[in-house]
Amino acid sequence: xxxxxxxxxxxxxxxxxxxxxxxxxxxxxxxxxxxxxxxxxxxxxxxxxxxxxxxxxxxxxxxxxxxxxxxxxxxxxxxxxxxxxxxxxxxxxxxxxxxxxxxxxxxxxxxxxxxxxxxxxxxxxxxxxxxxxxxxxxxxxxxxxxxxxxxxxxxxxxxxxxxxxxxxxxxxxxxxxxxxxxxxxxxxxxxxxxxxxxxxxxxxxxxxxxxxxxxxxxxxxxxxxxxxxxxxxxxxxxxxxxxxxxxxxxxxxxxxxxxxxxxxxxxxxxxxxxxxxxxxxxxxxxxxxxxxxxxxxxxxxxxxxxxxxxxxxxxxxxx
Ligand code: NAI
Numbered sequence: 001x002x003x004x005x006x007x008x009x010x011x012x013x014x015x016x017x018x019x020x021x022x023x024x025x026x027x028x029x030x031x032x033x034x035x036x037x038x039x040x041x042x043x044x045x046x047x048x049x050x051x052x053x054x055x056x057x058x059x060x061x062x063x064x065x066x067x068x069x070x071x072x073x074x075x076x077x078x079x080x081x082x083x084x085x086x087x088x089x090x091x092x093x094x095x096x097x098x099x100x101x102x103x104x105x106x107x108x109x110x111x112x113x114x115x116x117x118x119x120x121x122x123x124x125x126x127x128x129x130x131x132x133x134x135x136x137x138x139x140x141x142x143x144x145x146x147x148x149x150x151x152x153x154x155x156x157x158x159x160x161x162x163x164x165x166x167x168x169x170x171x172x173x174x175x176x177x178x179x180x181x182x183x184x185x186x187x188x189x190x191x192x193x194x195x196x197x198x199x200x201x202x203x204x205x206x207x208x209x210x211x212x213x214x215x216x217x218x219x220x221x222x223x224x225x226x227x228x229x230x231x232x233x234x235x236x237x238x239x240x241x242x243x244x245x246x247x248x249x250x251x252x253x254x255x256x257x258x259x260x261x262x263x264x265x266x267x268x269x270x271x272x273x274x275x276x277x278x279x280x281x282x283x284x285x286x287x288x289x290x291x292x293x294x295x296x297x298x299x300x301x302x303x304x305x306x307x308x309x310x311x312x313x314x315x316x317x318x319x
Contacts (some may be wrong), residue, residue, distance in 0.1 A: 002182035005227045007034035011090040012226070013083065015076045015130060016100025018054025020198035021149075024215035025056055025097050028223050035090045035271045039060030039072040039082050039100065042073075045200050047118050050075075074125030076100045079133035086134075086257070094132045094231075095145045095226045098171070103200060104158045116163045123149075124168035127174065144187035145226035148175040150236065152193050155247070168193075172236055179234030188233035190225050194218045195240030201244075217242040248319035253281045256298055260305045 005031055018040030019025040030036045042051035055071040062069035072085040075096070081211075087092040102122050104115040127148055138144025153161045154168025171191060174257045178189040196218050199211030205213075221239045225232055236247045255272035258264035269276075285291050 005032060005224065005229075007032045007095075007223075007227070009196070010094040010228075011037070011086050011092050012039040012095040012097065013039060013072075013086050013093060013130070013134065014097040014099060015082065015126070016041075017058055017097075018042055019058075020200065021194055021196050021215045021218055022097070022099040023058050024196075024219040025099065025222050026069065027062060027065075028216075028219045029095075029226075030062040030069055031065070032223065034095070035068040036062060036070075037082065037086045037089065038069050039074065039076070039085075041073065041075045041100070043201070045102055045103070045203065046104060047287050049120060063182045077121055079126070079129030079131070082130050083133035083137070087137070092141065093137045094141065094143055096131055096134045097147045097149075097222060097226070098130060099147070099149050100126060101149065101200065103161075103203070104163060104201075106163075108162045117167055119163040120154055120167050120170075123164070124170045124174070127171055131174075133180065138182070138187050139185045141229065141317045142186050144182060144185065145228075145230075146175075146178060146187065146189040147222055147225060148172070148184075148189065148191040150175075150191045151194045151239065152195065155193055155236075155238075175236070176234050183233065183297050188225075188231065190232060191236045192218075192221065192225075193236065195238075213240055248284050248286070250279065250282050251285055252277060252279050253283070256302070257301075260302055 012024045012029045012034045014022050014029070014036060016022040017038040026036050026038050038055045042054040042057040043049040050073070052071065052073045055073055059069045060070045070085060070089040072082050074081040076082065083093055089199065100122060102119070104119055106115055126273070131146055134144070148171040150171050151164070151168040153165045154172065157165055174189040175189045182189055195213055196215045197205065197213045198215065202210045218239050221237060221244050224230060238245045255275040257268040257272050
């Protein structure tokens with residue numbers, strides 16, 4: 001049996017770690033020997049105000065248990081400052097958990113510029129800013145583990161969360177590309193769509209569910225994905241209640257809506273709609289190269305059919 005997963009000597013930065021999921025990640029990493037930067041702006045769930053108490057509380061909790069932690073109170077928009085705290089306190093940065101988040105739920109027509117911009121700033125730009133600041137250290141150390149926090153609202157959409165859904169699925173795209181760019185530096189990046197009772201979800205979930213979906217049923221996945229022996233990268237997981245599931249894209253076989261002799265028209269699309277939408281014999285592409293390769297295949301098939309039929313040879317004439 002392999003031993004427990006330890007993080008001795010590793011430095012982890014958890015954003016939005018003053019409560020909820022982030023707090024749980026920070027506690028579990030510290031328990032496993034990591035030095036933890038507990039970042040939290042300490043504002044409301046709508047992104048208003050700020051305070052040092054949320055981060056301080058978690059740092060004190062970790063220290064009381066004999067762990068190593070330092071607080072940072074900056075907004076994730078200023079990633080350099082968060083990473084600077086890690087470097088000053090512990091001299092390195094190995095793992096970044098992009099977790100900080102807020103909500104500005106409104107039905108689409110009522111979303112103001114501020115509601116839109118603030119959500120993109122905290123979730124998408126914040127994760128970009130923090131990760132970009134940590135990236136050069138990870139490259140230099142030839143080691144890095146990154147988590148992006150997406151959401152079922154991003155994957156499937158959710159009424160009243162157009163701003164949030166856009167940012168959350170954006171984080172999957174960011175994670176996918178970082179997994180490719182980080183590959184040769186042993187930097188692995190994955191995205192999770194968690195479900196847990198928290199200050200954020202108590203605004204939308206019934207109290208029984210908030211109590212039942214404990215953050216401790218999510219944190220072990222995050223910690224596992226960030227271990228040095230875990231090679232998983234570029235993946236997306238739904239996680240909650242102790243259940244974990246991996247997601248992937250599924251593509252129908254599709255239909256080519258033109259031939260060498262007939263143009264592609266709205267009608268040819270309509271007439272192929274059933275085939276376009278039929279998931280029988282579907283595939284699961286994993287790279288954009290695979291996606292393009294299929295198009296090249298379609299072009300060459302059409303080219304082939306455009307070539308004039310071979311002139312019959314004397315032998316084929318059966319003389
Ligand atoms: P939470 O509200 O309990 O914790 C979020 C923390 O982030 C708060 O302590 C807050 O002060 C901090 N924060 C907010 N803006 C910040 C900023 N600009 N800079 C630094 N810290 C900031 O929320 P919860 O539920 O723990 O959510 C954590 C992450 O998981 C979020 O990204 C959220 O969108 C995501 N998520 C959570 C789900 C759930 O079921 N709890 C569902 C899907 C996604």
